[in-house]
Amino acid sequence: MGLSSEGVGILRDGASGAKGGVEGVLPPYRLASRVRHPEDTRIRVRDVEIGGGSRFVVFAGPCAVETPDQLLATARIVKEAGGAVLRGGAYKPRTSPYSFQGLQDEGLKVLAEARRLTGLPVVTEVMDPEDIEAVASTADILQVGARNVQNFSLLKKLGRVKRPILLKRGMMTTIEEFLLAAEYILSSGNPQVILCERGIRTFETATRNTLDLSAVPVLKERTHLPVIVDPSHAVGNWRYVIPMARGAMAVGADGLMVEVHVCPQAALCDGDQSLRPDRFRELMEELRPLARLLGREL
Amino acid sequence: MGLSSEGVGILRDGASGAKGGVEGVLPPYRLASRVRHPEDTRIRVRDVEIGGGSRFVVFAGPCAVETPDQLLATARIVKEAGGAVLRGGAYKPRTSPYSFQGLQDEGLKVLAEARRLTGLPVVTEVMDPEDIEAVASTADILQVGARNVQNFSLLKKLGRVKRPILLKRGMMTTIEEFLLAAEYILSSGNPQVILCERGIRTFETATRNTLDLSAVPVLKERTHLPVIVDPSHAVGNWRYVIPMARGAMAVGADGLMVEVHVCPQAALCDGDQSLRPDRFRELMEELRPLARLLGREL
Amino acid sequence: MGLSSEGVGILRDGASGAKGGVEGVLPPYRLASRVRHPEDTRIRVRDVEIGGGSRFVVFAGPCAVETPDQLLATARIVKEAGGAVLRGGAYKPRTSPYSFQGLQDEGLKVLAEARRLTGLPVVTEVMDPEDIEAVASTADILQVGARNVQNFSLLKKLGRVKRPILLKRGMMTTIEEFLLAAEYILSSGNPQVILCERGIRTFETATRNTLDLSAVPVLKERTHLPVIVDPSHAVGNWRYVIPMARGAMAVGADGLMVEVHVCPQAALCDGDQSLRPDRFRELMEELRPLARLLGREL
């Protein structure tokens, strides 16, 4: 297929006539821009390469680490089905102070154990500058959640960490603001930033947020950083996760972040949007031939 | 691939546990709902079948009919590349009264001539109840534009027409309101309605509107009506049309509506978002293997 | 108070440095703009003057005309409390085709009777070009609803009517688009357009829509047309109508449109947002000293 030899057809198009910046003046996100850095950034985490167009990387796991059993069972499923990175929240940003706030330090230990057993690198969120050291000593990738995308103090401190940062777009963040948030990390010294589209807030209520898949080709045109998509938080309902995962791959994302839970109805958070193990396997089965067609390994 | 034997994997998922209505109580859009009408509606226009999962239908053509030469040249390109339906606006809804308002009756004649030469069925917009008769005597499909999605007088009158109606979602129409707009046509007697997602209005300005691809699986779950996607108006820039067209197919749409112009830089409207002929051919080439993978004819 | 001698302080500010157009180039809404028409348009309907800064005009009445008794009782309350114009829908644009669609022609007769008894001019919505003649033969002011703000066929036809038009901003309409919608009426020959801000659609759900009161000073700066505010539809709850009515007056609106019902809990539509008679009187009592302070008659 024509796609495979040319990435996903975006970069080439973008290269000819790009208002987004490829041939224009240097945008305010100087380091994130493709203008002076046209080739894709590739981020290596253990044996996984993120960005660069060869591999489509699936990050999967539960919203929150709840118990060792829950996480370890999920980690095995993710590993067996072909997931590349294990996700799981130890520190949880919750709208209400009275909701479950995560296992915190205990959760980090469980993540480390899951990595030891499966070999999967782990990603987990950091919310407080005070926790950066503890999180960075366990996690392979540190996540900044949507609500902290413009927490500039946190971003600057993550610029001094020697770990890749997974930066989620905020519900209210424009693409330009998102790239400038990444620029805070890059300009503070950390070149390893992975961008994640996870839905924006609109008037529509049939889905939890509105997954902005057009942000993927726009971002791929403007920046050399890897771009992944989280359909689970965007749609808020497992029934729409599989089609939107296919869509994310088709528009040119470098990977996916999906929520998987051994028992969604018992999940302490976001059960509605988590895939059951059998459905996660089905997702991976559906993505495999699509990846092949688009010239990507899964 | 697993998909092909099961449509795009949505309906089956939707069938088990559907909050959207499949197993729930009858929603207010009684006739549009799948509750009492679980099988897909298939709409036949000349030899083209829209809906039902076998064919992926590409509607293509210029935003506006400008001259006979422009339309006929574009029609030939659409035909040769495998497009199924020719689009072209004769009556144009323009934000400003001083912008080009379309060739109107003259445009209808040019559309009829293009159909005669290529055999392609034609779709064109109707804005005024007074014009319904004239438009219906030429067009194979009558389009209701985004700004008229809740022009209930127009919708009721289109319910008495013996032609399929292509109903575009408004820029701020919820999915429920969209289905109720379709219900106006259905309940007035016309069962042939094709829904078209074309981008919603959000705070993001990098694209003209935000293409809500998650509306496709939500709609496919709730309604038996065919659902197509117009990426051209949503993104407002030809560079993002091809990836978003792939995305639309991957999330389960029944077809696509794209703008093609023989000379986009000279277009009287929406030139920025129109594909050149070579890029339209490239789009069709990219979609073909993807359609095959997903079990669809193109 | 300083305000009274200078309108509401906007025009003067606007006159010095106005990006909005007062001193700039002619905007695309040539006729609606203040550039070539700096003085306020004053629209006279029977003995009521709308626009021009002397009077603050209250349009009040039920959402829909339901029965002669309901309308006549409400009309008397509106009249006694100092309302200037009676509103009441005969043709109702409803999201669902199965909701009450209004009394239609019968409703027009009831409106005429209410005017005869109270002397109040009446405003009612017209949705269908076919009904323009009938509505214009009864109503003193013809209303275009939010959903039809870009129904350009209807707007052009209303440009040929000899009645003032009350044009409501759509839920998704920018201020520039709103002025261009007015321009359709003006450029078709009718100079009597009253603009009405009625809330825009946002992500917030605590109110039905979000009343954009900042649109009032922006509009007053850019256009000479009168600007009124409908807080009832915007907030969707009678409890917030009185404070928002005060706010509308304070930001410089020329008037108000509020829903009043003799028995809100029995209303066929929009009962939640309708004021009971005693609360409407309270609203008028609260507005009176505020109007005096701002140099307006009520």
Next chain:
Amino acid sequence: MGLSSEGVGILRDGASGAKGGVEGVLPPYRLASRVRHPEDTRIRVRDVEIGGGSRFVVFAGPCAVETPDQLLATARIVKEAGGAVLRGGAYKPRTSPYSFQGLQDEGLKVLAEARRLTGLPVVTEVMDPEDIEAVASTADILQVGARNVQNFSLLKKLGRVKRPILLKRGMMTTIEEFLLAAEYILSSGNPQVILCERGIRTFETATRNTLDLSAVPVLKERTHLPVIVDPSHAVGNWRYVIPMARGAMAVGADGLMVEVHVCPQAALCDGDQSLRPDRFRELMEELRPLARLLGREL
């Protein structure tokens, strides 16, 4: 005027039939809610009382502290015109890492000097938990900016500070989320929270954001905390600040936060929206009789 004896007419209305919670079940923001705490919270800062309905409190000053001269000159103007609290950013959250980030510690010293000279209490933003101690040792009120409204780590730490917190609503924060953000501070031990509406992000571009004045009566009904309004950031243009300030007072806010600069065209940030000294005096002159009418001291 009827208003004066009953606050702004909201609480009483709210008390009868309030869906917002006054008579309903305890909402998730237990401590912020009026259900168990019906009387207004009054926060005393030096000799200024915020909340409680007697005084309308004007916070004013430059967006950022730039130089001692700039701040001291502005502070004198604020003081002379009747402002109650001096604002000025020392730590500035800027979209781009390359924009002026504030004078930081040096800025705090300048604020302390301005307070010494004028007697005005000062409010300034804190972005980083590390800076809380330094900021709290100078500022009378600590501000949380819109981008940090859901920075839960910061909020929890501010719950342990013995200073009032001014919490700004985020650009895409619902009223419920806003109250839950306040709840993080309250439930961590600090009962002194002042809420500030500062505009939400919508599709409209004529103003920087859309000032949601209807949030004021909704908040006043649901919570006992003081509510102030920042029109400067919301509209982004000084020409609309005065009318929106009048509107904020009229809908029932407890105060105002406005940007004032001795020389807006030379401001290092947000010059467009800052009032010149003469216009700030004009604002105060316009507000004075309105406050009197509404039963408030200014």
